[in-house]
Amino acid sequence: DPQAHPSLDLTFAALSEQHRHLLQRAAEMADARGLKVYLVGGAVRDLLLYQWGRQPLPDLERLDLDLVVDGPYPLRGDGADPTGWGLILGQALQQHFPEARLEIHGKFQTAALIWPGGVCVDIASARTEFYPYPASPPEVAMGSIQQDLYRRDFSINALALRLNGPQRGQLLDFFGGQADLRQGLIRVLHPNSFVEDPTRIYRAVRFAVRLGFRLDSSTEERLRAAVASGLHDAVGGDRLKQELAYILGSRDWPTAFQQLSEWGALRCIHPDLEWDPSLRQRLQRVGYWATHFRHRYPELGSHEIWQLRLEALLLTLPQAPQVASQLHLTQAGIERLSTYPYYQKVLAQLHPELPPSHVVELLQRLRIPAVILLAAIAPKPARRLIWRYLQEWHWVKPLLNGHDLRRLGYPPGPSFQEILDQLRYRTLDGQLTTPAEAETWLKEHFSLPQRDPQSPQLKNQSK
Ligand code: CTP
Incomplete structure (x- = not known):
């Protein structure tokens, strides 16, 4: 059964002023509308985790808030009537905060309020998801908050804190999320979780590191079973890229990749991908070189x-450009x-x-950026030569410039270059060594051009 959580205000004291203000307004507006x-x-x-002294809060200003809204009666759940409760609250909030932009996504009209400084709040209607076949895009229908939490990835992500009404401050914990959070366990909510959404394999490693x-042991069994079932072929596109961005952008990427490799899950990226110390060094080098040269080459x-x-x-893998394009990397990257x-x-x-x-x-x-990639595999x-190129040779200028050439009597033209x-x-x-x-x-x-107007071309004698 869901348990009440007494110290909501203490929790919120950690939030930024802007976030607190926003949650307060959302609560009042929901009260006024019976939501x-x-x-x-x-x-x-x-x-x-912060309140228990387990983790520092991540960057407060960039904390994304996810709100779920439930109404006094169920709305039609077939997509024919897509105006969910979330959108109603999203629109009301947008009127109150006209500086924020309202984006509406998808059939179920999830609303996102985005402030110019980057603060972002997602507002969704409580809903439930069905996967018509493994790894397919989910079909969605309106549901209760409990169903909404049940469709999520792990128990530690399936907690909900009530923001308004007499139950304000109540923590809904249907799946043992608090216990898992205390014990440091990642647990799926149902056996098919990884099969339905294989990107969760990557999410699991991300949260773990x-x-x-x-x-937890049965979650790991299910993860391995999902990988063994060959589902990796079905993973792809933006969601995998998103998870890879998180992992490869974090400090813990070597541990994460070691773990993914042990699970056999690197096959989701490329069937031939094998993790080994030299590949790790290659990735380390990219980071080191890109950081070192970032200030001198704005392009980086x-x-x-x-x-x-x-x-x-x-x-170095076969068909790398095709794989990159399935992952929706940038054109320049491909x-x-x-x-x-x-x-x-x-x-x-x-x-x-x-x-x-x-x-x-x-x-x-x-x-x-291509030189950096080249260095990574060199x-x-x-x-050493590539380093000297980036460090000095790239910047070496000729001892005379175009202006000097003109002064010496050479006419501007293609031969200048x-x-x-x-x-x-x-x-x-x-x-x-000197001009x-x-x-x-x-x-x-x-030679300088002859004065003969018939042959104004500069003659190149160096060839
Ligand atoms: N979610 C999920 N399955 C996914 C992606 C997301 O169940 N494949 C759910 C989780 O409940 C998650 C929530 O959607 O908590 C929001 O997703 P996201 O913002 O990606 O994750 P966060 O847990 O907020 O992670 P972070 O703190 O790194 O932003």
Whole structure:
């Protein structure tokens, strides 16, 4: 039976002013409309852990709140009448907070209120889900709060805190979520949970490593059985990507991948994916290099590290670009994976004795995020050259610029680039060290145009 929880206010004292204000308004508006409103999911879990002194609260400003709304009588549950109680409350809240934007999603009209600063509140109607076949998108119908909680992934995520009415502060715990939270256990609510939604395999590992929890033994059996049943083929798309983003963006990704590998669950990403120390080092390198060079190459700033890690994970596997496209990676990411044959060619040529100008010629055809991927799979001698390229050679400029060329009498045109490239390569290789040397070399190798108007083309004698 659900238990009352006495210290709601203490819990909420941990929230930001904005969140508290918002929950207060939601409660009043629900009261005025005869609705029941609950805080559910991750926020309840995290607030309880915080209240028990088990975990620090995650970034308060970015805490996402999930509300579920139940009404005085059931609405029609077939989607024909999709105006749920959640939408009614969402619209009322939006009128009260006009600075927030209201987004409405899906057949059951889940509402999301999003503030300009990024604070986000999801408001759904209590509903129940059916899976017509394994790993299919669920079909939904209106349901009670208990049914709503029962469709969720784990007991620790299936707690609901009543926000309004006389039962304000009551914690609904139908499935032993508090006990599991105290014992550090991740437990599914029904035997088919992983089969219906295989992304839960990845959620299980995410919560396990983040919270330091373990799977209860029958949950682990079910997880292994779901993997063994070959369901991994059915996983894909945005939801898996979302979970991979969480995992690869967290500090605990090595532990998470070790665990996924032990469960055999990496097959959900790619059938040939095998976790080993060298793959771990490859992913570590991506993070290290991307962080190190982020300040100098703004282009890296727009690539999140989880995404580059995921690309590094896939890079050497067969059909990596197709897999990336099933995972809905960005077009740029898919292209980087398609460039693997060129990376191999470059690596075959990156000998330690190669003059810097050759290294630059090979690497400057790649954008910086691709260079980072290349470094991730490069053996040590090649990696040294790539490091020097990013650190210094990339930035080496020719000793003369276009302005100097014009001053010396060379007419602007397509050959300018060729001259500047040649000057730059010779500077890189230490053959030219001062602008005066560069001028002398230039005059010897590129003749000035003749005054004859019939042949205005610059003659390139260096070829
Ligand atoms: N949920 C689920 N099955 C999924 C995804 C989500 O049952 N495959 C439910 C869980 O009850 C979860 C809630 O939806 O608590 C919200 O999902 P999400 O925001 O992804 O998870 P949180 O638990 O809030 O995790 P976090 O704290 O990392 O945001």
